[in-house]
Amino acid sequence: MSRCLVFVVFLVINLSFFPPPAQAEQKAIEFAIGNGYSPFIDEVLPQGGVFREIVETAVSRVGAVSITRVVPWARAKKLARAGRVHATYSWGWSEEHQLMFLLGKPLACLEQRLFAKNATLAASPKLSNDDYAKVTGKVCFPQDWTLAPTLARAVEEGRLVRMNPQGMSNCFDMLRIGRVDFVQAEPISASILMNDMRQNDVKWGELAKDAIDYAKGEPLQSSRSHILFSQNRSDGREWSLRLSKELQKMDDDGITEKIWMRHLAHHGLPKELMPACREGQ
Helix, strand or coil: CHHHHHHHHHHHHHHHHCCCCCCCCCCEEEEEECCCECCCECCCCHHHCHHHHHHHHHHHHCCCEEEEEECCHHHHHHHHHHCCCCEEEEEECCHHHHHHEEECCCCEEEEEEEEEEHHHHCCCCEECHHHHCCCCEEEECCCCCCCCHHHHHHHHCCCEEEECCCCHHHHHHHHHCCCCCEEEECHHHHHHHHHHHHHHCHHHHCCCCCCEEECEECCCEEEEEEEEEECCCCCHHHHHHHHHHHHHHHHHCCHHHHHHHHHHHHCCCCHHHCCCCCCCC
């Protein structure tokens, strides 16, 4: 009995001086993102949209946790640039972004098209880059989003006036009532948005199904959609490399495609609309 008591006392003293090693805490990565960009990022969508699910799946697969702040788009980019969060997504490639942030593997490659009422498009059903450079009138593209270079030049030269409200839905509503002549948008996002607006708004419901369409022919631009990692965080480059590597693994293992299929099915869209990055994009 005395030997047992001595052993117990020794064990208690030993543990008090040499506690068991604590489990390593999971690393956390902080994001700031915008909202209302269906099907890519939107709080009302399953898992917050397809891009949010892809990003958070990649973070989970590297053994980390995501902390996500939903703020206005412009503020999201400012927070990432200042290093107050690790990153923001999703943003198209630009020289400014390349200079100010660390860019990893793109989440997708998206085509930007010029939407208008069919009566406007009737005169020029197929447009080339040269034609886009000659467009006049008013174009709508949400505040702080990057206008296609050909349209941006037309704005600078005074041939085109840009309207930049908050959110793409406002752009299409302005197009419907004639306050603007054109909207720059991705077809997948625009299709979902217009279908939702037709179902939820009597005025939109009065529109013929094909009253608004996009110009065929060459897209305005094809751009890579990126996570922008802060250069002002000591671990920004590490996160950029880790997540880029994991996103590629998800592509190779078919996980990214499964996520896309779920989100397209949710919106009643065919799998052929899943965007893919072609060589050279």
